[in-house]
Amino acid sequence: MFRLVDDTSVEMLKLSIEGGEYEVPVGISVAAAVLLCGFNKVRNTPVTGSPRLPYCMMGICFDCLVTIDGIPNQQACQLEVHENMAIEIQQGAAELLPER
């Protein structure tokens, strides 16, 4: 669905989305990474379970909420990818986190 303008000169890092390994450019947002890797949803809504992808990319709409490294409800468009990041599609409302 999205591709890089110029995919030759960028530094890449490895991360996982839904358990699959991907390489994405350093410095992009989690939302951009999910779009670049061709996923057709980042979450299912809590109300009707309908699929959503990032909509505004600027922290306004909260449609890009995902689970990152086990922590749910993260704004994918506001966070940068890092090496070995584990991104998971969020199904409905987030569960309460276990006590740490």
Added chain:
Amino acid sequence: MKDHYQLLVIGAGPAGLAAAADAARLGLDVALVDEQNTPGGQIYRNVGSAREGGRTYLGKDYLRGKPLVEEFLQSGATYINNASVWYLDERLETGLLIDGTSHFVTTERLILATGAQERPMPLPGWQLPGVMTAGAGQILLKSAAMIPSGRVVLAGSGPLLLLIAWQYLQVGIKIDAIIDTTPRPGFSKVLPCLARALPAFDYLLKGLSFILTIKKAGIPVYKAVTDLRAEGHESLESVSFTSGLGDGNKRTEINIEAETLLLHQGVIPNLRLPLAAGCELEWDPLQQSWKTVKDIWGQSSVDQVLVAGDCASIVGARAGELQGRLCTLEAAHQLNKIDLQQRDRAATRIKRSLQRHLSIRPFLDTLYPPAKAYQVPDDATLVCRCEEVNAGQIREAARMGCVGPNQVKAFTRCGMGPCQGCLCGSTVSALIADETGASMEQVGYFRVRPPFKPITLGELANT
């Protein structure tokens, strides 16, 4: 980072950058808070990493942000990046969420420069994966050098739609259609504004060059479009609409396959923090949006709170930058750093330049009004994307006697989700006004309450 600054500026777009840089130069103890990793706001997003001669496809106006960012970085102002403002009250106590920890900061003067957001464009299917705002398309281009790889359609109204079309053409991607939903305002309305916009002829030339480039590229442009719909099952498959152009104004039903649909119908002030600070708003019938009441210096209705740039009313990047500078002069005067004469002397040139940049606005606002169909959508159209409330439910609540958005929220959950009404607020007010016959001023807007951003109890406890 300290827990108190003489001056706190929120938002690192053109207005905030200019305000903070000038404040540091005047010797004020100033901090600039911003949610992004790098300065520039949305308009100059990621501009610091633009190399000489690189990324020319974004246009000259984008690169104008580079010296401004450098001016700020060299000014000595404290820069607090990656910080979300999750709390703000009328005593100007500001809660920041930085890397999982909450911090509270107080200040003597607050300059809000939180910019604009795109006007919501609720239409059937706008929640489908594959439908995004035109601004989102631009952010992907600016911050990640990403472009749509499949069939892409741009739809809506306004200068930003032309700009992104121009930028995509510079990159060399094919745009499958541009769908223009602008209602025709008529020459009698536009011409007087055009005459007044002549001092800003550079804006007019830029717009013309965009239009010519799009024409030359041979992109199919559909005008006078109504009944725009995004269609698909799990994600966007096609875009349908009725076009008014063709043989003898015959209306034709058209369906275009698309993987990506970028929507836009102008921008509106991002009102969350002005509202949280208790600033008075007023309805602007020309811009069809709320604006923050302020004077020429940016002084809002709340003592100690100043507003600059698009978060007050839509003025664009250049005017926003100048308004940021005026805010700082006023704040510096209020804090006894400069006297009245020094303030006024420094402001003379800024005000003259501001006047010129503002002169284009009535023309743009008149030429590109938002279409009514996407301000008061059909009953079945989703209005609140978070809680999935449609226009029919809001109309029903209004008929039941809900006189304002806050009552509608209580009855329908509309605006109660994580975006707190950012994507439905303007539509909800417009629907209530339309249904009850009340004015927008009578209907009013959602109240905002902290936390503005989801914050866990753990993060709060980390203060």
